[in-house]
Amino acid sequence: MDDFSLQGKTILITGASSGIGHEAAKRLSRHGAALFITGRDETRLQETFSQLDGTGHRMMVADLTDENALNELVKALPELHGIVHCAGIVGPLPVKHISRDDIHRMFGINFMVPVDLTGKIIRKKKLLDRASILFMSTIATRNPYFGGALYSASKAALEAYSKTLALEMVNRQIRSNCLMAGLVDTPMIVSPSEDNMQAEAMERYLKRYPLGIGEPADVAGAILFFMSDASKWISGTTLIMGGE
Numbered sequence: 001m002d003d004f005s006l007q008g009k010t011i012l013i014t015g016a017s018s019g020i021g022h023e024a025a026k027r028l029s030r031h032g033a034a035l036f037i038t039g040r041d042e043t044r045l046q047e048t049f050s051q052l053d054g055t056g057h058r059m060m061v062a063d064l065t066d067e068n069a070l071n072e073l074v075k076a077l078p079e080l081h082g083i084v085h086c087a088g089i090v091g092p093l094p095v096k097h098i099s100r101d102d103i104h105r106m107f108g109i110n111f112m113v114p115v116d117l118t119g120k121i122i123r124k125k126k127l128l129d130r131a132s133i134l135f136m137s138t139i140a141t142r143n144p145y146f147g148g149a150l151y152s153a154s155k156a157a158l159e160a161y162s163k164t165l166a167l168e169m170v171n172r173q174i175r176s177n178c179l180m181a182g183l184v185d186t187p188m189i190v191s192p193s194e195d196n197m198q199a200e201a202m203e204r205y206l207k208r209y210p211l212g213i214g215e216p217a218d219v220a221g222a223i224l225f226f227m228s229d230a231s232k233w234i235s236g237t238t239l240i241m242g243g244e
């Protein structure tokens with residue numbers, strides 16, 4: 001018997017067009033879940049979709065910071081046994097340069113979207129009793145890095161939200177947890193875009209990783225655990241992964 005079976009479960013994964021969300025989608029489908037995946041880039045989302053095992057999956061391209069697109073997604077969703085909130089952005093920004101626009105952009109997708117999406121799914125009665133909700137946080141909420149103030153703050157807010165969500169949903173046995181991941185080798189971190197972590201900050205950061213930096217598959221394993229009944233007695237927690 002597969003303790004991590006997701007047979008009969010329907011799970012939404014945001015940010016499934018890249019990195020951790022892409023890997024999680026493949027892993028969860030291998031364990032029998034029917035998935036609803038979403039992302040902004042149609043080609044990469046389609047690529048994830050084509051790599052899923054099993055049947056009954058659906059996909060929708062959407063920029064979730066667009067409220068209409070988010071509402072369309074909620075409307076299209078079936079009843080869910082799980083939500084994996086992977087969509088997010090990072091961006092180095094020294095505190096003295098942080099503007100209102102920066103705050104809006106970072107908190108928009110990293111905090112407002114998962115909170116708004118979760119609330120709307122609950123209000124539309126699309127979240128089943130005993131469902132599991134998972135948010136992606138970062139080790140940087142505990143261990144600051146240069147330029148990470150906004151990113152870390154947006155994820156710390158999510159951790160606080162998740163704990164209250166766990167409390168408020170416990171009467172329906174709905175669980176809410178966070179993964180506090182260390183550095184994971186994904187396009188968010190390694191592509192040479194100016195939005196990504198600067199080389200110097202990266203070098204400092206790497207020294208903190210006795211187990212090395214993570215692979216998306218390492219995080220996908222934990223996501224599988226939290227979506228499965230193997231974690232049915234765990235709620236309101238934040239699992240630290242890969243950190244010291």
Ligand SMILES: NC(=O)c1ccc[n+]([C@@H]2O[C@H](COP(=O)([O-])OP(=O)(O)OC[C@H]3O[C@@H](n4cnc5c(N)ncnc54)[C@H](OP(=O)(O)O)[C@@H]3O)[C@@H](O)[C@H]2O)c1
Pocket residue numbers: 014015016017018019020021038039040041042044062063064065085086087088089090109136137138139180181182183184185186187188189
């Ligand atoms: N990589 C790490 O070291 C690390 C560590 C700790 C936590 N995390 C968190 O883990 C999550 C996944 O990160 P990752 O490394 O897999 O990053 P990634 O490869 O850059 O993937 C980010 C995903 O978020 C989606 N996304 C971004 N903005 C969006 C928007 N406005 N609307 C809808 N989707 C949007 C992207 O869609 P498109 O690509 O289609 O635009 C993509 O699918 C993030 O929340 C991140 O903060 C990452």
